[in-house]
Each structure stands twice: as C-alpha cells, then as structure tokens.
Amino acid sequence: MTDNFKDYREALLNAVGQGDKTSATVEKLVQNGVENVFFVGCGGSLAVMYPAWYIMQELSDIPSFIFNAGEFNKLTHKKFGKNSLVITASYSGTTPETIEAVNIAKSKGAATIGFTGKMESPLSKAVDNVFVNNAKVGATDANLIMLYQIVFKLMKEMKDYDRYEDIAKCLNTLPDSLVGIKESAEEAAKKFAETYKNEKIFYTLGAGLGWGEAYAFAICILEEMQWLTAQPIHAGEYFHGPFEVVDENANLIILKGEDFSRPLIDRVIDFSKKYTDRLVIIDTKQYPLPGVSEAYRGYFTPFILSAVLDRFANCLADERNHPLSTRRYMGKVEY
C-alpha cells in the first residue's frame, strides 16, 4: 500500500467512524420535523450529492431536490422553509455561494448539515451540524460515506426504507475494499493515460448513481485539473443529440454501474463501439466489494467509480506532466 493509499484509508476510516454522530444528528432532526431535503453544492461538492439524491428519489417519500448553490440562492424555492433540511459540502469550507446558501437556509429556520475538510472554516461555523473529514486525500469518498449514513438513517427514521444497519455495515468495509480497488485499477489507469495522453476532447457518459462521477470527472478532473475540453453527457440523452458528434476520433469515457441505470449505459456502449474504438469503459462489476452483498452493490456504484477514476486521473496527470493541482484561475484571480 502506498503512502497515498494510507492517507486515503485513514480518511475513510474517519468517515465510517462518524456513524454514531450522523445517526444522532438525524434522530434529532427528524424529531424537529423534516418535510423535504435540499442537496446544495458547487462543482465536485454538488456532484457528490447526486447518488444520495437519486437514492432518495427511488426510496423516499420525502421530496428532495438538488441545486447548484449559486442558483439555490437566487431561486427562492416555494417548498423551502423551516422544515427543510439543507445538506451541503465544501472541501475548503470557504465557497462563498455555499456559505450564502447555509445562511439563507438558517434565516428561514431550516436545518443545515455541512461536510468540510477542516474544523476551522467558514462553513463549519455557518452550519448547525458539521462533519469534518480531515482528509488529505479522499475527501469526496469520505463525504459520500457520511452522506449515505445520513440519507439511509433518515429514510429509516421516516419509515421509508429500513436497511440502514445493513448499509452501515457495508460502508464499514469500504476503507479496505476501496484501497484494494485502487490497487487493482492501476494497470487499466496506466493504459488509459498512455493511450489518451495527447487527446484534447473527451466525452464522459453516465446515468443514475454513476451520473455524479461522470459529471465530476469531466468538469473537475479533465477541465479544472487538466485544462481539457470534457463534456459530461447523460446516457439517456446521448441518442437525442450528442451522439451525432461521435466518429472514429471521439474519445468516450463510459461509466457503467450496477444500479437501475445499467441498461441505459449498455445501450450507449452497443451503439458507440460500432463507430469508435476510442471507448474507455469502467464497469463496476469488474471490482469486488467483499463486504457488500449483491442486493446492495447498485448503491455502491459511485464508490467504485470514484476509486477507479482517481487512479485514471492521477495516471493521466503524470503522463501529461500536468499536476492535478495546477490552476489558471481558481484561487488565483478574482471571480
């Protein structure tokens, strides 16, 4: 295990260790009344919310909504009020739109939960319920673990879906499993990086519980961190416009999970392989999760994709000699 993976495992262990705290928080919130949930964030911290939002669409009677924080702040949602719960995240804890969203929520009497990297941050101070991941690496996956704890506990308390304990047990196995997945993805990641290092345009495809990863890999990794054009395309939308740009030069990164969206991804692959060889398919089925039974694997789609894509990102950055931390504007100029 490399040092990097040690830190990663540490971050995930810390997240699974928050189970009692997330649980107590949800019990308190439900006692006060939760009528709806708003997932609010920006960029990668919005993308990480998508799986939780999709799970609630499928399993919960509580309406839930997902919004970019900047838009949330301007929209004045009719159903947002004192019995709403805002769940948000910001690694730096300083994203202005996110802090503003929390302050708007609090001014309306809504409950707030925030995930952030460090205890000393504006987001930590702003939210009622803060969860700190203290992660040097793996902040996103750590947040996703805590998000799942919260959402499954919430659905249990609301009598929507009673498998919180099962899911919590599965989550506890992730620190080891996901390190194993990162290790086993290294070869595919290196091949990807060598093959695609000179390409300038990518299309990432996902749907359902893989959508957040397709979105984040395009806009956060390839665009923000590699300065490459990368369009995230919803697999269900592919055949209604975007597929017309695909020819033998198109580079497609296709994320195939084990949730309800799998048939949509199959359809994208079946079509695309006829017209381009430049397909990179990440199928979560190729990666074992010993602690997760078949019935629940679908929910763990984003964890596997995130672990694998982290290796893809790192190998590509190495091969291109463009460190993932390089920025032109973010944190450097006014915007």
Place this chain on the structure above:
Amino acid sequence: MTDNFKDYREALLNAVGQGDKTSATVEKLVQNGVENVFFVGCGGSLAVMYPAWYIMQELSDIPSFIFNAGEFNKLTHKKFGKNSLVITASYSGTTPETIEAVNIAKSKGAATIGFTGKMESPLSKAVDNVFVNNAKVGATDANLIMLYQIVFKLMKEMKDYDRYEDIAKCLNTLPDSLVGIKESAEEAAKKFAETYKNEKIFYTLGAGLGWGEAYAFAICILEEMQWLTAQPIHAGEYFHGPFEVVDENANLIILKGEDFSRPLIDRVIDFSKKYTDRLVIIDTKQYPLPGVSEAYRGYFTPFILSAVLDRFANCLADERNHPLSTRRYMGKVEY
C-alpha cells in the same frame, strides 16, 4: 415577413388558440387530484420542459421533478403514483423512451399530457391528453406556449399563484412579438455565423429559465445538427471547474435572461471578458415584448432566447453549408 416566419407565426397562433382546451384539461385533472408533476422527455423535448419546471420550483407547493425519459423508465420513483401528472413531448411522436414512459405512467394510474407534431402518432395514441402543434417550424416554441398555459393554470387551480389570466394574455401576444424578434436578431445572427463558422468547439452558458435553451442549443443544434463539440455549462457551475479551460481561443455563447438567474450570468460575463474576446452574449433585455409587462418578462426569457437562437442556428448552418436537417445516425441507423 419571410414564408418561414409565416409558418412560425401560424404554429404559435395555433398554440395560443389551445388556451380553452389546456384550461379545461387542467380543471379536469385537478378535480381528479394532482399530488406531483413529472416533466419527462428526451433531448430538445426535455430541454423545453426546464422553464416550466423552474417556474413550478419558484411558485408551486406541488413537488415537481424533471427526468430524461429513459432514466424515468428505469428509476421507479417512490413518489410516482396514481395522483402524479406526467407532462411529456415528442415532435415525431415516436420516441420509444417517451412512449414507454407514458405507458408506465398509465399502468400506475397516473395522468398524462403529451405534446406532439401530428395527430397520427404513437404518442398521440398513448397519452390521455394530447396537444398537437401541427408545426412545420417552431414546434418547440408552440409547445412552450401550451406548457405555460398548463403550468400557470395548474398553479391557479391549486391556489399557488393566481396570475394565469395575465400570463395567458401575454402568451397571446407572442406570435407577433416573436416574429419581430426573429427579424431583429438577423443581423446579430449573421455576424455570429461569419465570425464563428470555422470553430469546432463551443461552450454554452445558461441558468434558471435560460438553462433549457443553453442545453438545447449545445446538444440539439451544435452537436446534433452541426456535428460540433458543444458543452452546455450551468452558469453557477462555471467557476467550479469548466472555467479553467477558458483562454483566448474559447468560444462562449452566453444566454442572459431576465429571471432570477441574471446575476449568475453577469458573473460569468464579468470574468470571461477578461480572458477571451470570443463571447457571444444574447441578452433578452435587448428584445422588446410589447404585450408583456416588466413584472412578467423574466418568465418569457426562454421564448426570446429560442427565437433569437433559431436565427443563430440557421445563419450558422447556411454559412457552414451544413443544413440543420443533416444527420449521421438519428433516424438512419439502429440505436
């Protein structure tokens, strides 16, 4: 007025003429009970739903959701049931995912409304309540008029928002106003086409009531109809990834409406103009709508954008010698 605009005006007049029918349909549906609304479609027929969905987020106590039809069919949404209303569209009336969505909805006892181009189509036969636009051109704008009739009437009947009559009066003025806007946008459209005819990558930016247009112009016009790479970027997300790809060669098409999202667009423009001159800004404020009072102009954002972008699309297609009707795959091969 060119012949093309005559057909367009005809299509819109037909749509405003549906007011009594949309109104009666909504009254009947509300009597039967409407607990939530699902906007469901694919590509351009999904994009046209976004403004109606945003308006309901802002004004209605009824939860509403928007889904790609393929995803809707696989998701099994927990809140979907016999008191749900599905609103969908398909110009051809043959989109398989959309027909399937309607059949799923009906099997669960939900109400269905469908917009389509011709009376004789599978969608017409499948839905309980069909609205035919009979449009040779302007089908999207015609659908949007009927969507607004339905959504504002629904909100009136549900005691959410009482301005249905005002909005209906505004809608009635669109056939003339939008033809005027198309005529006055011609010069800007020609300039756009001449300047950008050789470009291969575009980014379209929008938010709120302009989001659907930003999305559709990218995936339906530039990708589907012109085979150019075009990434739709939500203005609120721009600063959390995508803006790092912007340098002096980046081509940005920025849609600035008059709804709640306007400040988000201003922020995108203020930043981007420092780093590239290749900005195309379509500001709805530049286009008069004599029949629409200042208080309601925000809601009419997508109509103005659609009218202007239609000219942009046509001029670009002419300049590039690539007719908007050219397809590689759609309707030509199996998928």
